[in-house]
Amino acid sequence: MKPSNLFLETLTELRRRLAAINDEYELVMASGLLRKLLLDGEPLVHQLNRGLRLQLRFPIATTDAFDAALMRYHPVFDLSPEGLSPKFNLLPSAVTKQVDLDTFLAQRAAAIQGREVSVKDLIRQVSHIEGGVHAGTARTEIERLLAAASESVRINGVTMTAATIRGIGLVVLDGLAPLEAAVTEGPL
Secondary structure, three states, X not given: OOHHHHHHHHHHHHHHHHOOOOOHHHHHHHHHHHHHHHOOOOOHHHHHHHHHOOOOOEEEEEOHHHHHHHHHOOOOEEEOOOOOOOOOOOOOOOEEEEEOHHHHXXXXXXXXXXXXXXXXXXXXXXXXXXXXXXXXXXXOXXXXXXXXXXXXXXXXOEEHHHHHHHHHHHHHHHHOHHHHXXXXXXOO
């Protein structure tokens, strides 16, 4: 399959899986698509954007002052499942920022036991430990903490980590819209 077709089909499948808000399996499987798009050795996004050189920007909702204050107290657990998406962040202090891919992947998506968990950490957790690509064993401290929290906290009937994948995925779809349009319009 041509990379352009694979990219477009992956986005279509990601949209379908993210629409299943209360279906844990669909959200876990969405993490594998996010990994393929953003994290693999040669991510699909980089393969497609290499020739186009688009400045991809990902719209995220940030609450920097709130987050900084919260992290001073080393929260046992903090998560806003869809809070990264400006469409769903309900905090009045939320500000939408447009960030590049590296900044997006480094963005705090959760905090557990006083440690920040990035978007990249969460995608890897759900795709590598919880079964989005393969079911694995939590090996690092952060993986064990996320696995334990995920087993004990459910949101709308799904694990907290799977629920967070939806917010991450929505930001990715928004950020990749210009690349999707360029791939759809012309041959690569």
